[in-house]
Amino acid sequence: MVNPWRGEVAVTLDGVRHRARLTLGALAELEDALGAASLVELVERFESGRFSSRDVLMLIVAGLRGGGWTGTAEDLLKVEIGGGPVEAARLAAELLARAFTVPEGG
Template sequence: MVNAYRGEVAIDVNGETQVMRLTLGALASLEARLESGSLVALVSRFEEGSFRAADLAVLISAGLGMEEDEVLRAEFGGGPMAAARAAAQLLKVTFALPEAEESQ
């Protein structure tokens, strides 16, 4: 079971449900791998729908703690679009404040 308050998102990888989460270490790794050089730029790419397959692979890799080559060979339940939706949701829950805190 995933906990959105912890920044967790479920994704089906090779027929098994996995939980993605971006820890501080994963975010640092993700930032280092991005050609754009910032996490804000990656979030903007996903919000605008202009992300690349490489962005998606790097993000899922960071969220799962898997090597990128494993992610590139993986089969995702629902196909690439489902993987993209899960990755976008991962960014959303990582950088969104819980609703109770937003109103303060």
């Protein structure tokens, strides 16, 4: 079970649920991998709908790594993400949102 208070999101890879969250280390790795000048730039890409499939992939990888997964972007290319590309994009946006907001009721 994921904990939204910790910014966690569930990602299903080949039918197996994994915990994903954007830790500070994962965010730094993400900025570097995407060549983003800042996290604000990355958030703006998603808010404006100007994100790429690479943005989605790298966000999912960073989140999974923040959740303890030891795979790489290359590994993620070889698995099926539950819900397909649309769900992957939604999860990537949710990871970003949860990294910078407090869940309702808190």
